[in-house]
Amino acid sequence: MTRSLLPTATPPQTWAAIRAEFARLPGLSAAAAALLIAASAAGLVAPWVLGRLVDDVIAGTGAGRIAYWAAVIAAAALAGGALTAAATAAAARLGETVLARLRERVLDRALHLPSATLERTGTGDLVSRIGDDATVVASAITASGPLVVSAALSVILTAGGLFALDWRLGLAGLAAAPGYAFALRWYLPRSAPYYVKERVASGERTQALAGALxxxxxxxxxxxxxxxxxxxxxxxxxxxxxxxEVFQIYTRLVARINRAELIGLAAVLIAGFLLVREQMATVGAATAAALYFHRLFNPIGMLLLESDTVLQAGASLARLVGVASLPAAPAAAGTDPAVTGGDLEVVVAEHHYDEGPVVLADITLRLAAGSRVALVGASGAGKSTLAALAAGIVAPTHGTVRLGGVPLGELGEVRTRQRIALISQEVHVFAGPLRDDLRLGRPDASDDELLGALELVGATGWLRALPGGLDTHVGEGGHRLTPAQAQQLALARLVLADPEVAVLDEATAEAGSSGARELERAADAATAGRTTLIVAHRLTQAATADRVLVLDRGRIVEEGSPDDLQRAGGRYSELWAAWNG
Amino acid sequence: MLRPALRRQRGRLTAGVAFLCLHQAAEAMVPVTIGVVIDRAVATSDTGALLLSLAALILLFTVLSLAWRFGARFSTAAKEHEAHLARVGIAERALDPRGQRSGLRDGELLSVAASDADRSAAAIRTAGAAAAACTALLVSAAALVMVDPWLGAGVLVGVPLVLMALQRLAPLLTRRSEAQQASLAGTSALAVDLVAGLRVLRGVGAQHHAAGRFAAASHDALADTLRAATTKGLHLGLTSTVNGLLLAAVTGAAGWLALNGQITVGELVAVVGLAQFIAEPVQTLGWCVQSLATARASARRVAKVLHAAPTVRPGTESAPPPACERLVLTDLRYGTLTGLNLRISAGETVGIVAYDPRDAEALLAVLAGTVPREDYQGTVRIDGVPAESLRLAESRQVVLVEPHDVALFEGTLRDNLAAGAAGDDDTLMAAVRVAAAEDVLHNHGLDQVLTERGANLSGGQRQRVALARAVAAAPPVLVLHDPTTAVDAVTEALIAERLTTARREPPQATVVVTGSPALLRATDRVLVLDDGRIRAEGTHDDLVAAEPTYREAVLR
Structure with a gap:
């Protein structure tokens, strides 16, 4: 399963997207850049002053000069401190705002992924982008971002300072550059595959532990x-x-960095020595140059050591931007096609997934508004596929689904979802307060409405037993609901969303027989008055329907009222006999 | 907890600390050496001195580089080995056959094994870093005092004082950044959760509401992050100001001494360089204190698991020869059970219908041997011998309870099926047939790969694979709990018939706790468990005819 149908942005696209975000905050971007540069520049004052001071000491000037230079360093420290504080805050505000906007847009696009795309990609890739990639980018921006930016600026400015001091000393300092470049070129191709392997292995370790527990x-x-x-x-x-093993490689990178430091420092000292000997520079200038270069050790080392993080963040960012650049969900604007009544009509000549075998053929299914139809058949007969077609989640390969006479294709995804609800076998309790979970069905619902919906689906009993009522934290990391309770919750969401058509393909299986019976009652109550198509996993569900369709290998083999079918002595009555033991 | 770890890693730790100390000492000597080069070579234009001092610089960097490489490797190895030992220890305790009383849930155990094991082992590396930082301070102190005792004393007292004062800000910083991390983690968890439930959201057209909910959470997280960033900015600014002012003071004082000829220009450079350098080891020490506090908290959690008492105290006897009545429960009182009597003989299949699910849970827990003897009254005899006197491996070999909550493992179908039996492929295939799980074989047969938790199978398939596993194990007494709830009616009837046949030859006992009429009809007799004890007994058909409550409970 290597097919990933979600797009990944190319580096130019990623850059363009990031630049566009910065452009939306022009004032903040400019302020952050200016403050960062000024703060780094303030850091250059001290070594320069020291050089001048050395010259003054050698020249034997008065104590007043010394006090003056000390005061200059102190003033630079005060200004530098204030600038650093402001620059850090501004840069964080900029980076974090951009990050927040990006993650909101990514999630919005992910949630509004067209059904066709979602059915093909599944949720795995999306979950890993929303979870892992977003975390990698966030921690790079929040934790490493300020360090990397200020390190990069101080490297550039210090190098500039070195050249401003004396261009020949600057050139000597550049002697270290090939060493650094070599270290990085040696390291990255070696470490990257290891980090990937390490991540995979640690994922497996967690999985092994979780599985065992x-x-x-x-x-x-x-x-x-x-x-x-x-x-x-x-x-x-x-x-x-x-x-x-990967740490060994890392230590060898550090050794290479040390070597580059040594070469640069020695070159600066030798250049200083020669320039002083030829009286082309002062001892102070040579001192300042050596100190400048010594100051570069930490920021350059930091840049190289963070290079992995930066590269990883770049790759994750490309995957996020890829999702963010998907088209936005079409709003339910435009003219609303005239849907007349809640009749649902499914006509399928043939349906198959991709190039796979035919899963449904010659299906004609009409649900009059407010009626209740049950689908019956062995596993693999195509019940769930037919349910997905009827709900408009999947479009039939050859055929049409109409609601009130309007093909779902014309109605559009957003309006379809407002009118037809599908409860599938996938059960999910959303982590957080129970109230928030229910309100996904209707965000403006009052507590009374929520309680009413829960009562309708027979959840009042266990609701009362919850420690915090509607405030109880449910789902992952919270109060664990039983599968039956989770299913009731899904039905309550349906009641709150209040669609005209309900398609139920829910699994009552895990609930055990007494729980299943309660769920059947809940489903009946939740769908009362709605046009309902129900995949009957238990035959009692079929017995209470207006009409029953028996599916076998993708075709309708029997159709009629449950009583007629039971008397008819066909497939349905066989199933019924087996079911009742 | 930490002390034995330090003892175990004594060798690696000693070597690591020695090398790291050497490294820090060498780092301290870098500014001193720069000063010496300026003094002896640059200021005097003495070529011989330049070559000599460059040679010294090369030697210094070689020592520095090699020392760090080996020191870091040794101490990292010590840490990683210790974390590994802790993780394996936790897994052993969590899977102890006797159970464990740590009181932690699976998720918590997982987080202890994943993060706490690492964090507590990190104490080893912290100890090395602390020792190295102390060495750096000592070397710097010696160098400073040799230049000028008063200046040295001033720097040595001043720098740590200032840094300690800055350290007072640390708790605020930690609080803010913890709040920030928590709200970021919360946002990320919310996003993952919403996407994981995407199909459910789409089913009721709730994507838009969900996006709105996430945007609100993301805004809150942004606010927390910005608060933390402002604090961090202030801290950085303050640190840089204070360091700068300190530098100004040291430069002023050293410059004045140099002007008066009390120290050389090179010594001036060295003093200024050292004043900047010692901020590093002092900060490292501050970090070590914090990191040790975290490590101690993590070590406590790890120890809680490693030292957790077992739940049951098993006996030491071997299994007796098979008795006619393989399993006898007399007057069992546990949980909601109020005096349950049960006799299971070889070769019979017994159905149990529990009106209250809690009765079933209690009975199954006792049969699985996970209830401490002192928690239940009455007796449980396996082949005539009290269950608690047997070794666990022996009692569980006779009585196998396959829980309703199916747990399959990552691996091949063969691995999963052979869990309880060293059976050959024929045995396994026969078991697959009994469970009517042939559809799981697909094209790969027993080599079919199951993903984590058997997630690539449907609920019904998982249930049937678990049933096949239990059948393949062929235990003398097999206890099943609602084994076919996710199976369609036709298949269920097939399973009922094949299961009873398979268990009859050779004669083995089977207990099925279920409400399914298809399974119950296939049993030899049915016991009705109501109000904590057996209330009725008979064949399924008799009970259906005679007991209205029974009819109500099992007919669907």
């Missing part, structure tokens, strides 16, 4: 605890060894 009861029952511990130990050892 989750399956602890089973491992005990089958007495295979040792196998799982050994698996965890092996994964952990692999990660440890990779970490140590």
């Amino acid at each position: 989750r399956g602890a009861a089973t491992a005990r029952a089958y007495r295979i605890e040792k196998t799982h511990v050994a698996h965890v130990a092996a994964c952990s050892a692999t990660t440890r060894d990779l970490t140590l």
